[in-house]
Amino acid sequence: MxxxxxxxxxxxxxxxxxxxxxxxxxxxxxxxxxxxxxxxxxxxxxxxxxxxxxxxxxxxxxxxxxxxxxxxxxxxxxxxxxxRAGDLEGIEAGLADSVRLIADEVRGSVREAMKSLQADLAAAAHSERAGAGKPATPGGSHADDPRVASREQLRRADAALAEFRANIRADMRTHVARGGELTAAVVDELASALDEAARAVIRALHRD
Incomplete structure (x- = not known):
């Protein structure tokens, strides 16, 4: 930054x-x-x-x-x-530009992380639907059991959520450690993006 x-x-x-x-x-x-x-x-x-x-x-x-x-x-x-009144005017202008760049960088980081999370969860939901539609093989193999496949995709989803949480938390902590502070607007945007991702996953899970 x-x-x-x-x-x-x-x-x-x-x-x-x-x-x-x-x-x-x-x-x-x-x-x-x-x-x-x-x-x-x-x-x-x-x-x-x-x-x-x-x-x-x-x-x-x-x-x-x-x-x-x-x-x-x-x-x-x-x-x-x-x-040095002229220098102070330049500092004020540069300060406004720097603040905008930092805010844009944090918001961009949140958006990219949310896109990755949405893609991972959508892929997991798709794989779950595909696995549920496969016919069972003679003998009832565990590999073809829809419940086994669903549990595997659930583990993938859990891993994707854990990775997102770790990455975005590290980014925010680094930002604060470098002298920045998270604004309410950025946190509100994060909450909104999480709500949007949750709705997208629910739609994917209930899609025919």
């Missing part, structure tokens, strides 16, 4: 957020998540070193308020934000 912020852009964006109001570290992380529609939530290990660097440069100050450390922009920091 492409990074949400290019090199150096996160530093300037943090400064811009502090130009709006003093904030503590968690508040900055939450603000970044909100501004990116939940697709980017940086870790403390990403935010605090940059805040420390801004403090070293004299662009922000920090004060301890109870158990929280609050960061506030200095006049020098405000001057940099003002001087």
């Amino acid at each position: 492409p990074p949400v912020f290019s090199h150096g852009d996160l530093r300037l964006y943090l400064l811009n957020l502090l130009d709006e109001a003093p904030r503590h570290g968690y508040d900055l992380m939450q603000a970044l998540s909100d501004r990116t529609g939940g697709t980017y939530t940086p870790s403390a290990g990403t935010i605090y070193p940059r805040l420390a660097k801004l403090e070293e440069e004299g662009l922000v100050t920090k004060t301890v308020d109870g158990r929280k450390t609050v960061y506030e922009i200095t006049e020098a920091g405000r001057a940099e934000v003002a001087a």
Whole structure:
């Protein structure tokens, strides 16, 4: 997945957020998540070193308020934000593009996984119908028993479902681990796709 912020852009964006109001570290992380529609939530290990660097440069100050450390922009920091207004506009535009790409990638992953699941389940249902229509051979061979064939296809369906669950779960966990966050829209789309797949399987099972 492409990074949400290019090199150096996160530093300037943090400064811009502090130009709006003093904030503590968690508040900055939450603000970044909100501004990116939940697709980017940086870790403390990403935010605090940059805040420390801004403090070293004299662009922000920090004060301890109870158990929280609050960061506030200095006049020098405000001057940099003002001087780089054009850069901030470019960051905002690039940020919107990156968020759209990440959302599209997650949705595409869900759709491809659902297509694979639907194909596997449809094939299993077709094989079950074909096996049920075969005449029994003399002696009642287990290989030709429709119930045996159905149980075999059921095992295939179980394996396909398990593989889908493992793959999509791994994709989502990787997305979140890289700083992204699953939005409600993506989860809603996943639920809708699962409902659609279930209906397709039920239709296939009851098709004459």
